[in-house]
Amino acid sequence: xxxxxxxxxxxxxxxxxxxxxxxxxxxxxxxxxxxxxxxxxxxxxxxxxxxxxxxxxxxxxxxxxxxxxxxxxxxxxxxxxxxxxxxxxxxxxxxxxxxxxxxxxxxxxxxxxxxxxxxxxxxxxxxxxxxxxxxxxxxxxxxxxxxxxxxxxxxxxxxxxxxxxxxxxxxxxxxxxxxxxxxxxxxxxxxxxxxxxxxxxxxxxxxxxxxxxxxxxxxxxxxxxxxxxxxxxxxxxxxxxxxxxxxxxxxxxxxxxxxxxxxxxxxxxxxxxxxxxxxxxxxxxxxxxxxxxxxxxxxxxxxxxxxxxxxxxxxxxxxxxxxxxxxxxxxxxxxxxxxxxxxxxxxxxxxxxxxxxxxxxxxxxxxxxxxxxxxxxxxxxxxxxxxxxxxxxxxxxxxxxxxxxxxxxxxxxxxxxxxxxxxxxxxxxxxxxxxxxxxxxxxxxxxxxxxxxxxxxxxxxxxxxxxxxxxxxxxxxxxxxxxxxxxxxxxxxxxxxx
Ligand code: BG6
Numbered sequence: 001x002x003x004x005x006x007x008x009x010x011x012x013x014x015x016x017x018x019x020x021x022x023x024x025x026x027x028x029x030x031x032x033x034x035x036x037x038x039x040x041x042x043x044x045x046x047x048x049x050x051x052x053x054x055x056x057x058x059x060x061x062x063x064x065x066x067x068x069x070x071x072x073x074x075x076x077x078x079x080x081x082x083x084x085x086x087x088x089x090x091x092x093x094x095x096x097x098x099x100x101x102x103x104x105x106x107x108x109x110x111x112x113x114x115x116x117x118x119x120x121x122x123x124x125x126x127x128x129x130x131x132x133x134x135x136x137x138x139x140x141x142x143x144x145x146x147x148x149x150x151x152x153x154x155x156x157x158x159x160x161x162x163x164x165x166x167x168x169x170x171x172x173x174x175x176x177x178x179x180x181x182x183x184x185x186x187x188x189x190x191x192x193x194x195x196x197x198x199x200x201x202x203x204x205x206x207x208x209x210x211x212x213x214x215x216x217x218x219x220x221x222x223x224x225x226x227x228x229x230x231x232x233x234x235x236x237x238x239x240x241x242x243x244x245x246x247x248x249x250x251x252x253x254x255x256x257x258x259x260x261x262x263x264x265x266x267x268x269x270x271x272x273x274x275x276x277x278x279x280x281x282x283x284x285x286x287x288x289x290x291x292x293x294x295x296x297x298x299x300x301x302x303x304x305x306x307x308x309x310x311x312x313x314x315x316x317x318x319x320x321x322x323x324x325x326x327x328x329x330x331x332x333x334x335x336x337x338x339x340x341x342x343x344x345x346x347x348x349x350x351x352x353x354x355x356x357x358x359x360x361x362x363x364x365x366x367x368x369x370x371x372x373x374x375x376x377x378x379x380x381x382x383x384x385x386x387x388x389x390x391x392x393x394x395x396x397x398x399x400x401x402x403x404x405x406x407x408x409x410x411x412x413x414x415x416x417x418x419x420x421x422x423x424x425x426x427x428x429x430x431x432x433x434x435x436x437x438x439x440x441x442x443x444x445x446x447x448x449x450x451x452x453x454x455x456x457x458x459x460x461x462x463x464x465x466x467x468x469x470x471x472x473x474x475x476x477x478x479x480x481x482x483x484x485x486x487x488x489x490x491x492x493x494x495x496x497x498x
Contacts, residue, residue, distance in 0.1 A: 019143070034150070
């Protein structure tokens with residue numbers, strides 16, 4: 001086949017992405033309040049492929065708070081980025097990063113979430129981080145909400161099921177948008193906003209006993225509505241406050257293949273695909289899509305909306321669509337059973353044509369090209385791949401080297417498909433791979449599930465020197481960025497650490 005030769009655009013934003021709760025640590029420093037992830041324990045290795053996402057009851061939260069000293073909550077400690085950000089940003093600079101995606105911990109700025117005045121020490125910390133990024137020539141991409149909220153808002157308000165939380169979030173958003181308007185141009189509202197349907201606590205702040213089991217779906221969609229309105233209000237605030245600011249939505253990018261050509265399977269795949277598209281449809285087109293009417297009716301869901309909501313959604317459309325992509329999945333109509341695939345959120349059946357990671361996530365680079373095309377054809381808005389990567393167990397050799405050729409292979413194959421999508425005509429702003437430095441896993445809170453180019457010496461119990469080491473993939477990614485993706489074709493070109 002003829003080489004199409006279209007390269008990555010000159011201004012392509014190469015980099016990496018992280019979330020505050022997975023790497024900062026310092027969970028109670030400088031006036032920070034407790035956040036939802038500060039009470040989550042690690043999943044045991046034997047459960048890692050099928051562990052349910054955390055959904056604690058109020059009682060369990062209280063026990064965790066009382067017993068904080070005796071139990072280990074990995075996200076309280078993170079990898080101590082809070083104190084080591086300069087050293088880590090210097091490594092990102094060495095990698096050649098053009099951009100770095102990070103999130104602001106809401107509970108550093110408003111420790112309980114419902115205060116009127118922000119915590120100055122928290123604001124100052126992010127001033128310092130953004131200053132350092134800018135000094136090193138790296139563009140900050142900031143997520144307003146990445147899988148956390150002040151724990152107080154869960155306990156006292158029921159998380160995002162409560163409409164009051166919209167106002168608290170808007171206050172937080174306006175505070176940081178205004179404070180950092182000269183430093184940060186790219187903003188993202190909610191990380192993987194579609195995840196709320198599977199992850200009511202981490203994504204929605206809902207505790208298990210706050211909602212009766214049979215009303216849970218209703219509660220999740222009510223919370224989702226509040227997030228969609230809050231997101232639109234943050235879009236409005238960004239456009240008002242940040243000169244040349246750009247703000248996007250963010251979804252967990254999942255592609256749903258039909259199990260086979262059976263029409264019922266094709267229909268099931270379409271319906272499952274809407275668990276992603278519903279959220280982008282609202283944020284990009286400005287209204288609830290018509291297909292949801294039937295779904296809500298069938299499920300007995302009634303969403304309480306204020307009169308103004310429709311206008312708010314319509315008037316405040318996002319500037320770009322950002323997405324994560326790790327795997328694809330398979331959908332089947334009624335009367336089909338099959339082996340389930342692993343995954344942290346939206347997965348379903350196993351695909352016999354794909355291999356899987358050690359956590360059972362199905363690896364599908366071509367699926368990324370297809371998905372990028374699907375999004376672009378549907379919306380014709382710029383796309384930004386803000387997460388992609390392989391969680392794997394790494395081994396440190398006796399001489400200190402880490403030979404992670406499996407990670408290089410995964411990333412290389414996905415980037416080749418990103419370039420194919422660019423050749424298909426898809427407009428892509430950039431690519432920030434997930435966890436450029438090892439951090440705590442979102443779904444299992446393990447340290448041993450590593451994504452980084454940079455190894456961090458810490459184990460699952462929080463022991464280690466926290467020393468940072470360059471893996472083989474570090475040199476490979478550096479080379480990819482330096483060549484603006486030109487030398488992706490030959491796997492042999494990967495550079496091995498000495
Ligand atoms: C995405 C999240 O779903 O996947 C990240 O936005 C997360 O926060 C990443 O870390 C990888 O998932 P995990 O569970 O392997 O950490």
